[in-house]
Each structure stands twice: as structure tokens, then as C-alpha cells.
Amino acid sequence: MDAVLVVKLSSFMKPTQLSGVFKDYQLRSTPVREEILEILIRKEMALSLADLKPHLSGASDRATVYRTLKTFLDKGIIHRVPDGGNTKYAVSGRSGLSTRDGHEHVHFKCAQCGLTRCLEGVRIPEVRLPEGYAPREANLLVEGLCQTCSRAVTTLAAV
């Protein structure tokens, strides 16, 4: 499954293409930016500042990672994924860097493993707001057990 994703990605966006992406966004191409963007593209889950750190090869400064994410955020390359705990980030569908659609999707946070995933294909249903409320953005966070963890529970119960 991970392999599939990697293949999908490599044929979709080669490392060398990333610098082109930065040019499009009028950002200088740097090792840190390339690496962070690549990780965010490759991972299928939303990552926080702290989540990101262990994936980085060179021990880049916290502030740098922070500013990089902020920059990506400003440019619309990534979006915030509020998941109750620390803010997490995921590549925006709109950016063209993700194979996901650009619609607001549902995020699922597993109470067991703690991972937060964007659920592909699941969209936030229309919500009827009271008169006068002007919605701009919506975020639906569902918490519970993810596929992997709920399977583990079922298996355990069967023993």
C-alpha cells in the first residue's frame, strides 16, 4: 500500500520537479523545503511540527521547519488539519501536489495509534446554518478506531 503510493508519486512528481514547484510559487528552492514538501506529499497522514522532525535527515532547526510550514500555508500549498491536539498539516488538494480532490474532506483521528488521516472521497455533508452565518471553511474531525486498530481489536477478541 505504501509502495503503491510511492509509485503513484514518483510518476507524478519527481524530486527534481519540486524545484519547479517552488518557482511557480515564487519560493526559493532549498533542501529543507524540498524535503519537507516531499514528506508531506508522500505521507498519507497529516503531520505536526513534531511529527515531521524525525523524518527529516539533517537536523534542521525547529524555527526553520515552523517557518517553512507557515510559508507553505501562506502560499496555499498545504492546509491546517486541526485534530484536537497540536496543529497538523497536509498537502492541499488544490495545490496540484496531491492526488486528492480539492474539496474539504473529513479527517479521522485514531484514538489508538494517534494518526490523523484525510479520508479520501468522504466529503463534509452540507450543513444548514442559522440565518446570518457566513461559512468560509469547514473541518470535520471524526475520532475513533482506524481500520488497522479496529482490526487488531477484533482479532484480539476472537482469541
Next chain:
Amino acid sequence: MDAVLVVKLSSFMKPTQLSGVFKDYQLRSTPVREEILEILIRKEMALSLADLKPHLSGASDRATVYRTLKTFLDKGIIHRVPDGGNTKYAVSGRSGLSTRDGHEHVHFKCAQCGLTRCLEGVRIPEVRLPEGYAPREANLLVEGLCQTCSRAVTTLAAV
């Protein structure tokens, strides 16, 4: 509107009744607890630890407020309202202390004034999750302009 709420409340839960509430929950009745609970009941919005502070008469310690909220949370008296920033808290419908229903409701965070409100009557629509996902809790946060702020914008534009 605020007045209506106050009236609704005073006829619904008098200060002296609060100590009874604590007994029900096997909690000792203390000034801090009574005050915090009363504020949470009276306010129609979710409050964070910091939001709560200026409403407290005696300058109670941050740790005390924190532990009080945690205790209320454990007992199910209040619930967390994730709103992107700091965690906020609101009285649970289930507790019987709120006139709201006990269903999971939608929260609206205003980008202008920053207030987060529980939208009464608006429920989270059913979401169809992929096979294997076991939902336990859902939180829908809509961001945009609230009634008051969007009205202000409209008025301003008309000038």
C-alpha cells in the same frame, strides 16, 4: 438576547442548586468550582482556560482552573470543543445542566471576533466512513463570519 438567556437560566438552575449538582457527581462543592460551572452554564460560547480567567472573581490559580476543567471533563459535565486554537470547553447537553440537546452539535468559530459557539439545533450530518473505521465521536467546526460580524460587514458595505 443575553437577558433571555439569563432568565432562562435563573429559573432553570439557581446558584444554590449547584452544590446539589456537585453532590450528584460526588465532587466537593467549592467556590472555584461553583463559579466556573456557573460561567460555563451562563455563557453561550465555548471557553478556553484563558478565556475563563477574566470572568473569575477571585484570582484563582491557573492550575486550579485547569484541574477543575479536567475534573468536569472526567465526570462528563463539560466537553471539549476543539476549535483550531486552544481547547475550549462547554457544558455537555447530557449533563442536564444545559438546555441544549445531548447530540453532537456543530461549532462555529468566527474569524472576526474569534468566538466559538455551539450551534443549537444544527447536528452533524451522517458521514459514511470507509470500511473498518469505527467512529466514536465527531466534531464539526465551521469557520467564517458569525451573525453579528457578518451583519457589521454588510452594514459597512452599504455606507
Next chain:
DNA sequence: TTGTTTTTGCAACTGTGTTGCAAAAACAAA
């Protein structure tokens, strides 16, 4: 290659969340 502009790393500070511990308060029983 060079001069300019942007990014990085370091240090430092704010604010939230969290815990240990002894003093103070609440409560149950006498």
C-alpha cells in the same frame, strides 16, 4: 562571479498544559 534578497540557525521569550507537594478547605462522624 558578484551583489542583492531570502532563508537558516541560534537564542530567547510567551503561553498552554501538566505535575508534585504542602497548606487550606470541605466533609463525615462523633
Next chain:
DNA sequence: TTTGTTTTTGCAACACAGTTGCAAAAACAA
């Protein structure tokens, strides 16, 4: 009402996310 026990509070302290200023280093355009 007083007393002994249990819980809560306030203080101090720490961890960590978020954030910023500043000078050195890197990226880039000419």
C-alpha cells in the same frame, strides 16, 4: 460543634508548541 480524614488549592516548576529578532549562510538574478 469539634475533630479527623480526604480532597482541593496555590505555588513552584517543568515540558513543549509557537513565535520572533538577528546575524551568518545560501539562493538567485544579472
